[in-house]
Amino acid sequence: MIRFLFAFLTVSLSHGAYEWHSVQIRGGGYVHGVQFHPSTENLAYIRTDVGGAYKYNSSDHSWIALNDAFNDGNDMGSMAIGLDPDNPEVVYSTGGLYTDLAWCGEASFLRSSDRGKTWEKLPLNTNTVSGTDNSKVTSSGSLCLAGNGTGRGTGNRIAAKGQTIYLGTSQNGLLKSTNKGSNWESVDYFSTSSGVSAVQFDKNGNIYAAPYGGGVFYSNDGQNWTQLGSFSQTVYQMSYNPTNNELWLTVNSSNPLDQNSAGGGAVYKCDLDNKTAAEIDMPQDYNGFLGISVNPQDAQQIVVSTVGTWGGNGGPIDGASFKSHEGIYMSVDGGATWKDIVAHGVFDANSAYNAASSNPHWMSALAINPFDGNHVTFGTGYGMWSTFDAKAENPTWIYTSTGIEETVPLGLASTPKGAPLVSVVGDVDGFYHSNLDTPPLSRHKLSDSKSEAGTNYDLAWAQNQPEIMVRVHKNSNHGLGAYSDDGGLNWTNFASHPDASGSGENNFIAISADASTIVWNMANSGMHYSTDQGKTWQAASNTAIELSGFRPVADKINANVFYLYNAGSGKLYQSSDKGINWAVINSDLAQVDDWAYGNMNLFSSPAQEGELWVTQGANIYACAEGCSWSDNFKGGLWFGDGKVLRSTDGGASFKDVNGFLYGRQVAFGKGKTEDFAIYLVGMANDGTQGVFRSDDNGTSWTRVNDDNHQFGGVDRIGADPCIYSRIYISGSGRGIIYGQEPGSVNTSCSERSDFNKPTKLAPKPSITYSWQRQQNMITSKQSLTLRNVQGRIVEHSLSGEVNLTNHKAGIYLLQVGNSPQNYKIFNP
Structure with missing residues (x-):
């Protein structure tokens, strides 16, 4: 392959004056833990499985994202939140998504001394943790935590008292630190345990731990441990009552760590003075139990959530026909009697916007506000609900998810017509964002205008007819995809699809510049094309072996041309007859294993016919000291060629875009002086990660984000064709974020819903206070x-x-x- 270097390229590490806002969706992901500080009013935190931690804003019952300065998505897996009852300024958390030792990222312990405004990251590895079983760490000696894995709703796994902290891990037993997490030792007693689901101090300084294998064990010194009575079941959650020195537990006999299907549930109350455990009589219309919370200032008030019932119907938008999948039992007499405050409650559908069609489930996050027993809040698989009159005959539930943005975008489209942004996302379809600062009222629907598909995998639009869009989803009963002729507002199911078994995350689609041809690369059966808006499909000339699993892109100018980069073979394919035949035009691109495909990407520029940009992984050399990437890539990072490439002849030859150690994503938006501004997500030669912009056709670059706005790493980017400087990015589990220079407004695209309209945040759900x-x-x-x-x-x-x-x-x-x-x- 022929390559040339761009001369005199500069990368500026100073950043422009960008402002950042979440595209309002609200919720969209699993909130698996919530915790109020027991002795400080209006101080609470939640943890999410892939989107980090948030702090409660009591003035309007919204949530503030705490981890936007993180640059490693692995740290956004927040398996635990820890609070010190005697020090409200301190908060602890953990980072880590998965526990497969072959590929999981290094776990981290995160500590803050200013209520989450700033954080110190402390790695959990064999250098910081002594006594760990080497068979339960990675080849580089790292521990791994399951922030998005089995047992992530259990807890709480952090118990803190001054300098001493206990941490219940996913597969490394119980850890103890006597210097606030700087160093740890494995507690010998639990060295044979896989994980520990919950830990708790009592008011006398004793520590209690619940290993996955069952039972609750206590110690007054962290070295000598005794089983609590004859209790032997696996604990899901525990909650402490300091008034009576009691520990309340939820347990399940089947799938005991699973927030979806645990069953055979029971609730126990442990008398810690007498070291006994007694089962509580609960209502019989349940399957299992997840969350539990005792009001630390009112020992008579307890709430417990159910799991595995799945007996609901519809969502709050359906009014009287709505029935929640799960319930929350509340007792105000110490557990003698119980009432389901969800079944007897009224859900405010208007406060939930698009989430009003979802049904509460996975209620592991559950808490009573210790300073207001009427304030009970719970998390679900898609956000937070709260009531402020829990003791009323029919409590009102309000969707208090403002500030929580946890969707995982899989496609972003910003065009000159219709909405400024259209998205497709995991789990909850995607949205038509006519106003970025107001949550859409509904998700993308199927042809019946009611059904939803769930996860959508890809989205494309026609350059010269931007009102024409196509998307791919997972519902084989509704065509596996859909077509829109009004910019994504309404959708028509594909009348057919090539291969039902091809539904999956490696199922990609593209549409020609004139919207006459759709090409669809099925995960198992390869490339197909349609010239009748998805009514019929024909197989392309190449088989699945050559093309399947990779994303096709359309030339933005020539409606006959499509391209595809096969990162498994290092070949670039081109079709010049609307997807019918495909031929190799370049066979000298980087070739990688399948785990690295997501970093090897192909982009088509709207600047001219045949202009392509390619990102080819990373090639960062090992650096022990003195380089800014050493903390994240101590051993170096090698896959692909570590090149960003550019072609202006349809891929026959490429030039290196110099100045970067690697790139992941490229986007093209409205230019300042040139026709287009170019945006690149990657790492500059000095190791600075970020989002960079070029206003001079790639000659020089300026970083537009800063270290406080990294969002766990940018996974995807789109740029606005109507507003200079505006970009849309997806962080790691942080939904969709848009950034722009202050005061940026669409003054050039009159067919857009935001024409001459400044951004304005939507009101938060109103809460009525009466007396x-x-x-x-x-x-x-x-x-x-x-x-x-x-x-x-x-x-x-x-x-x-x-x-x-x-x-x-x-x-x-x-x-x-x-x-x-x-x-x-x-x-x-």
Whole structure:
């Protein structure tokens, strides 16, 4: 292959003044843990399986993403959150997605001393953890955690008290640190255990641990351990009641660590003074139990969520016909009686936007606000719901997922017509984003305008007819894909599909510049094409062996031409007859194993016919000291050629785009002085990772993001053809984020919904705070806090009742629930 170098290329590491916002979807992923600080009001955190941790914003019941400065997606797998009851400034978390030792990333322990504003990453490996079984670490000595694996909803796995921290791992037993996580030792007693699902300190300083093998064990020194009574079941979650020194447990006899199908459930209360465990009588209409929470300031209030029932119907949008898959039992008398506050509740569909069609499930995240017993919140597979009147006859549930963005985008399209952005995503189809700052009311639908497919794998649009789009999904009963002629607002199922077994993540589609031809590369049966909008399909000349599993791209100018880069063989294919025949035009590109295919990508430029860009993996040399990538790539990183290439002759020859150690993604948007700005996701020669922009056709580059906006690493990028500087990116489990220079507005594309419209955030779900006064009694469905005029709390009522005869005459300030407003009360 012929290559030339671009001369005088410069890469600027300074970044432009970009502002960053989440494209509003709200939720979209599994929130598997929530924790309120037991002694500090309005302080709470959630953890997600692939999108990191969030902190509660009590002023509007939204959530603040805490891990956007991370550049490693593995650290976005948050398996645990740890709080120190005596120090509200401290918060701990973990990083790690999977536990397969052949390919999992290095686990990390994350600590913050400023409530999650900044973090220190501490690796978990044989250098920092002593006594670990070498058969349970990677070849480089790293431990691995299952933030997105089996048991991720168990917990809590971190117990912290001053300098001492215990961490329950996924397959390395129990770890103990006496210096806040800087170093660890494996606790010998659990050295033969695979994992530990939960750990907890009691008020006397004793530590309790629940290994996967069953039972609860306690110690007063971390070295000598005793089993708690005869209890021997596998614990899913535990919650501590400091008033009575009790530990409450959920257990399941079948699939005991699974948030989807655990069964044979039971709830236990452990008397820690007498070291006994007793099973609690629960209602019989359940299968298993997941989450459990005891109010630390009201020992009589407990909530428990169910699992494996799957007996629901519809979503909150369906009104009276909606029935939740799972329930939440609440007791206000210490477990003597129980009420399902989900089954008796009313779900506010309007607050949920597109999530109103989803049904609650996987309720491992469950908590009572210790300062407001009416405030109960739970996580599900797609976000958070909360009630602020849990003790009412029919509690109202509100979708409190503002700020949580956890979808995994698999395709982004920004065109000159219709919405500024159309997406396809994992699990929840994708969306028509007519306003980036307001959640869409629904997901992409199928032809019946009601059904949803779930995961969508790919999205493409016609360059010269941008209102024509195609997408691929996993529902074989609805064509495995769909066609839109109104820019993604409405969709028509493909009338047929080539191969039902081809549904999967390696199922890719492209459409010609004039929208006359669709080419579809099926995962198992190879390339097919359609000239009648998916009604019929014909096989291309090449077999699945040559082309299947790779993404075709259309030439943005010539409607007859398509391309495909086979990273398994290093060959570039071209079709010049609308996908019928394919021929090798270049056989000298990088060749890699299948695990690295995602970094070997082909992009077609709208600047001119035959302009192609190729990313070819990474070739980072080993660096022990003195280079900025040493922390992430100590041994170097080699796959492919580590080149970013550019062709202007349809791939016959390429030039190196110099200045980068590697690139992953390329996009083209509205230019500043040139016709197009070019964006590249990769690493500059000095080791700086980021998103770079060129305004001079690739001669020089400027980084547009900064170290505080890395979102776990950028997996995908799209650029706006109507707004200079605007890009759309997907972080690691952080949904879709758009970045732009301040004040950027669409003033050039009049057929777009955002023409001459500045961005504006949608209102958050409203929460009504109400109270009544009859003579000296003040009552509310929410908690009541009474303060004197100096601001000191004189009464805090979780039951929502305040009797003014118990207080001196004068003026008081009344707060209802977490309302930011105070009401002036006169007590005669």
